[in-house]
Amino acid sequence: MNPESAGLRVDDVNGITRVGFVEQNILDEANIQEIGDALGALIDSMEAPKVLISFAGVAHLSSAALGALITVNNRVGSKNGELRLADIDPKILEIFKITRLDRLFEIHGTSAEATATFS
Amino acid sequence: MSQSGINPSNGESGSDGSGEIVLRHGDAETLKGFEATVFERLKNAGFDEGEIFSIRLAMEEAIANGFRHGNEGDPAKSVTVAYDITGSGMSLSIEDQGTGFDPAAVPDPTEDANLEIPSGRGLMLMRAYMTEVVVVPPGNRIEMRFDRQA
Numbered sequence: 104m105n106p107e108s109a110g111l112r113v114d115d116v117n118g119i120t121r122v123g124f125v126e127q128n129i130l131d132e133a134n135i136q137e138i139g140d141a142l143g144a145l146i147d148s149m150e151a152p153k154v155l156i157s158f159a160g161v162a163h164l165s166s167a168a169l170g171a172l173i174t175v176n177n178r179v180g181s182k183n184g185e186l187r188l189a190d191i192d193p194k195i196l197e198i199f200k201i202t203r204l205d206r207l208f209e210i211h212g213t214s215a216e217a218t219a220t221f222s
Numbered sequence: 223m224s225q226s227g228i229n230p231s232n233g234e235s236g237s238d239g240s241g242e243i244v245l246r247h248g249d250a251e252t253l254k255g256f257e258a259t260v261f262e263r264l265k266n267a268g269f270d271e272g273e274i275f276s277i278r279l280a281m282e283e284a285i286a287n288g289f290r291h292g293n294e295g296d297p298a299k300s301v302t303v304a305y306d307i308t309g310s311g312m313s314l315s316i317e318d319q320g321t322g323f324d325p326a327a328v329p330d331p332t333e334d335a336n337l338e339i340p341s342g343r344g345l346m347l348m349r350a351y352m353t354e355v356v357v358v359p360p361g362n363r364i365e366m367r368f369d370r371q372a
Contacts, residue, residue, distance in 0.1 A: 130282055131250050132290070163275070165282050166347055170340035177338060194275055201350045202343050203332040 106145060109137040113145065119221055120145065121214070122156045129164040139171035143178055152184035153221045157214050159190040169204060176208060185209075187217035239263035242304040247289055247297040257281070260305060267307050269370070276351040277312060277368050283344035284316040284364050292318030292362055311353070311369040322361030 106113040112123040122142065129135060146152050156172070158164075172188075179186040189211045191199070199205045211217035243256045257278070264274050285301055293299035299319040306313045331342045349355045353369040 132286060133248065133250070163278065163282075165279075165286060166341075166343035167286060169343060173338060173340040194272070198279070198347065201347065203337060207337045 106141045109141040110134060111138060111141055116218075119153045119155055119218060120149070122154060123159060124157075124161050127160060127162045129161060129168040132167055135165070135167045135171050138168075139174055142171070142175050146175065146178045146182065146184070149184070150182070152179055152182055152186075154179055154184065155187045155189060155214060155217050155221075157190045158188065158192065158195060159214075161195060162192060164195060164198070166202075169198070169202060173204070173207070185221055187211055187220060189214045189217040238267035238307045238309060240304075240306040242302065245285065245289075245301045245303065247293065247295070247299065253285070256303070260307075263307055264312065267309060269312075273368070273370060277314075280348040280352045280355075280366055280368075281314060281316070283347050284314070284366070287344045287364075288316055288318035288320075288362075291323065292320030294320060309370075311367060314366045314368075315363060316366075317363040320362050322359065323357075324361060325357040 106122070110125040112125060114121050122145075126134070129138070142154075146154065154175070156175075176186050186209065188208050190213060191210060196205070196210070199208065199210065209217075209220070211220065239260075241259070243252070245253055245256070260281075261274055261278065264277065269277075281303070285303065288301035289295065293301065296319075301319075302315075302317045304315045325345060328342060328345055329336050329339075331337070331339065331346055336342070345355070345357075348364070348366060351368075352366045354367040356365045357363075358365060
């Protein structure tokens with residue numbers, strides 16, 4: 104599963120892998136599985152990955168999507184990498200707060216702010 | 223779905239829309255069409271974007287749980303959704319064909335020790351976004367209510 108066919112936009116700028124979503128809604132279980140697999144393969148291909156996931160344009164996501172992000176976070180951590188999340192709509196951010204996942208993830212207001220925090 | 227306790231009123235008795243659908247595993251298109259109808263009816267009944275966001279989130283979580291945990295991914299099993307919209311709120315019933323579960327046995331996903339576990343957040347999100355969530359014993363049916371702020 105490559106990132107594009109999973110509905111992801113991926114590029115690399117100065118060693119930071121930036122990931123964005125094509126779709127407005129991250130709800131479909133099969134698609135979330137594809138996204139998780141694609142990100143997993145991407146992380147596995149890197150040494151000490153630096154990954155920035157932007158939620159710009161994302162209007163809805165499910166707990167299954169949160170689960171996929173947690174798996175990504177664990178995978179990045181196991182490779183001594185760094186993961187940042189950014190550009191999260193206030194309503195989506197509320198989901199992270201309710202589930203207390205704002206404590207697990209390093210979340211920044213904008214991609215530019217998040218980019219500046221990588222070591 | 224007379225046993226659901228929701229009794230869709232077919233537009234009578236002050237209802238702004240009600241209905242029921244049987245969803246098959248993996249049939250994303252039918253689900254999408256059903257949801258589009260529900261959200262349009264909510265909008266027409268005066269629900270705002272935030273309220274529809276809440277209902278959508280809870281409904282998606284309940285349906286996903288029904289297929290994944292209730293029906294254990296069995297493609298032969300379905301999930302039935304019934305709803306009733308009024309000016310003051312909405313009631314929803316989501317029933318799977320599984321054996322049910324005990325909500326008290328679901329670990330609290332917000333505890334530090336559970337934060338890195340990728341699953342188990344659906345029920346708490348339903349409870350956070352809806353006014354009332356009842357897991358009807360033996361646990362294969364969830365009844366939810368969303369009351370609009372007066």
